[in-house]
Amino acid sequence: MARARMARRVALPIAALGLALALGACGAASGATTASSGTGAAPASAPTLTGAAAGQVIFEQSCASCHGVGGVGQTFTMDDQSIAVPAITYSELEALYHDKYDSMVVATITTGVDEEGQPLNRMMPRWTIFSSDQMDALVAYLKTLQ
Ligand code: HEC
Numbered sequence: 627m628a629r630a631r632m633a634r635r636v637a638l639p640i641a642a643l644g645l646a647l648a649l650g651a652c653g654a655a656s657g658a659t660t661a662s663s664g665t666g667a668a669p670a671s672a673p674t675l676t677g678a679a680a681g682q683v684i685f686e687q688s689c690a691s692c693h694g695v696g697g698v699g700q701t702f703t704m705d706d707q708s709i710a711v712p713a714i715t716y717s718e719l720e721a722l723y724h725d726k727y728d729s730m731v732v733a734t735i736t737t738g739v740d741e742e743g744q745p746l747n748r749m750m751p752r753w754t755i756f757s758s759d760q761m762d763a764l765v766a767y768l769k770t771l772q
Contacts, residue, residue, distance in 0.1 A: 681767025697771040715771040
């Protein structure tokens, strides 16, 4: 399965770099935080999400635009170039990370290294904006993706 992944990686054109950095900046600006007003009780219509449900919100705001809804990966065309973004379902990543899934998925998302310590393509943003609670929620959600 690592072989299929290498093929996907090679498919990324260098020309995507500029836009990827711009997209990454946008992604970094959109946090999954919820503001609380100073008026006391939270409105009944705004329950506080925890765990995988909170992770899903983060995923949909920060990841789905590239990795697709459900993390199934996608290929899209930008400036006449075909860009392949890998699937990050649990089965895909577990095949790469094995028993180090939890630590490796966090390292990959935050520092942009693969399971061999090699840097990922710069199109994948380096996500340093998430709190440890947010990262826990994101990982909990990623594990639900089949
Ligand atoms: C701007 C597009 C973009 C966004 C947004 C993005 N990614 Fe990525 N991501 C990529 C690309 C492209 C790769 C492949 C990089 C490579 O193979 O070198 C990648 C790789 C990965 C990998 C490694 C997969 C593998 O096969 O090694 C993980 C895990 C990952 N992304 C998780 C996330 C998560 C979680 C988020 C949201 C917090 C996210 N990504 C947001 C583009 C993106």
